[in-house]
Amino acid sequence: MIVTLTPNPSIDRTITLGGPLRRGGVQKATSTGDQHGGKGVNISRACLAAGLSTVAVLPAHEEDPFVVGLRHSGVECRPVPPAGPIRTNITITEPDGTTTKVNTPGARVTPEHTEAMARAVTDLAPHSAWTVLAGSLPPGAESTFYADAAQRLHPTPTKVAVDTSGAALASLAAALPVAAPDLMKPNGEELASLTGVDPVALEADPLAVAAAAQALVRRGAGAVLASLGANGAVLATAEGSWHATPPPTTVVSTVGAGDSSLFGYLLADQRGLDAPGRLAMAVAYGSAAAALPGTTVPTPDQVNPDLVTVTVLGG
Numbered sequence: 001m002i003v004t005l006t007p008n009p010s011i012d013r014t015i016t017l018g019g020p021l022r023r024g025g026v027q028k029a030t031s032t033g034d035q036h037g038g039k040g041v042n043i044s045r046a047c048l049a050a051g052l053s054t055v056a057v058l059p060a061h062e063e064d065p066f067v068v069g070l071r072h073s074g075v076e077c078r079p080v081p082p083a084g085p086i087r088t089n090i091t092i093t094e095p096d097g098t099t100t101k102v103n104t105p106g107a108r109v110t111p112e113h114t115e116a117m118a119r120a121v122t123d124l125a126p127h128s129a130w131t132v133l134a135g136s137l138p139p140g141a142e143s144t145f146y147a148d149a150a151q152r153l154h155p156t157p158t159k160v161a162v163d164t165s166g167a168a169l170a171s172l173a174a175a176l177p178v179a180a181p182d183l184m185k186p187n188g189e190e191l192a193s194l195t196g197v198d199p200v201a202l203e204a205d206p207l208a209v210a211a212a213a214q215a216l217v218r219r220g221a222g223a224v225l226a227s228l229g230a231n232g233a234v235l236a237t238a239e240g241s242w243h244a245t246p247p248p249t250t251v252v253s254t255v256g257a258g259d260s261s262l263f264g265y266l267l268a269d270q271r272g273l274d275a276p277g278r279l280a281m282a283v284a285y286g287s288a289a290a291a292l293p294g295t296t297v298p299t300p301d302q303v304n305p306d307l308v309t310v311t312v313l314g315g
C-alpha cells in the first residue's frame with residue numbers, strides 16, 4: 001500500500017483558452033473544469049489508476065465534497081480535522097501547452113492540525129510500503145514538519161518519499177541525515193534553491209544536476225529523483241547517477257507531471273526494477289501526464305518506459 005499525505009490539498013480549477021493568454025485583457029475560456037488536486041492526492045489517484053492500494057491522508061471534513069468525490073472515484077481517504085476549507089488553485093492552459101498556475105495559500109493550521117496529520121501517517125506506517133509526504137505546507141505549519149514526520153516514520157517499516165519546496169525542503173535538507181527520507185523528489189528549481197546555483201543553467205546540465213543530487217545522497221538521502229521537465233530527470237543513489245530523456249511529447253498541461261513521475265518511480269520500485277528502470281518509469285509517467293489536460297494522471301496503458309532513453313552519468 002502507498003500512503004500519501006497532502007497537508008495542503010487543492011481543488012485544481014483548469015481554465016482552457018483558445019488562444020494565447022492576454023495579460024490584463026478580458027478573454028473567453030473554451031472550457032473549465034475542477035479536479036481533486038494536491039501532490040499526494042494526485043499520487044493516490046495515480047495509484048488507483050494503476051491498481052495499487054492507497055490511502056490519501058488530508059485535512060478535510062468527512063462530509064466535504066472533496067472527500068466524498070475522491071472516495072466516489074475509488075480513492076480511500078483518511079481525513080483529519082481541517083483548519084478551514086480546501087483551497088482552489090487555478091491553472092490556465094494555452095493551445096501551445098503553456099501552463100500558467102496560480103496557487104493559493106490554504107487555511108492557517110495550528111500545531112493540533114499538523115499533529116493529527118503526522119499521527120495519521122504514523123498509524124498507517126506498519127501497513128504501507130511507501131509513505132509520500134507531498135506538497136507545500138499550509139500557513140501556520142512549522143517548516144520542519146516534513147523533516148519531523150520523516151524522523152518519526154524512520155523506525156517504522158515504511159519507506160518515505162518527500163516532494164516539497166521552499167522552507168520545508170530547506171529544513172528537510174538541513175535535517176539530513178537524521179530525518180533521511182528514502183527518496184527526495186525536487187524539480188530543477190527546487191534543487192537549485194538548495195545549492196544556490198542558477199536554476200535555468202542547472203536544469204540544462206544533467207551532470208550538474210547529478211552533482212547537486214549526489215550531495216544530498218552523501219548527506220543521507222536514500223535516492224534523489226530530480227525532475228527536469230522537457231529535459232527529463234536525473235536519478236542519484238549511492239550506486240551512481242543516471243539521466244533519462246523523455247520521448248517527444250505534445251504538452252497539454254504540465255500540472256501534476258512531477259507527481260506522476262514520482263508515482264512512476266514508486267510503481268517501478270514496487271515491481272522490483274533497478275535504478276535505470278525506476279528512472280525510465282518515472283520519466284515515462286511524467287511525460288504521459290504532460291500530454292493530458294489539467295491535473296489528469298495517466299493510466300498504465302498511456303505510459304511507455306521503452307520510449308525513454310537512460311544514460312549513465314557515473315558515480
Ligand SMILES: O=P(O)(O)OC[C@@]1(O)O[C@H](CO)[C@@H](O)[C@@H]1O
Binds near residue numbers: 042256259
Ligand atoms: O502548493 P503546492 O502544494 O506546492 O502545489 C499544489 C499543486 O500545484 O500541486 C499539484 C501539482 O503538482 C496540483 O494538484 C496542485 O494545485
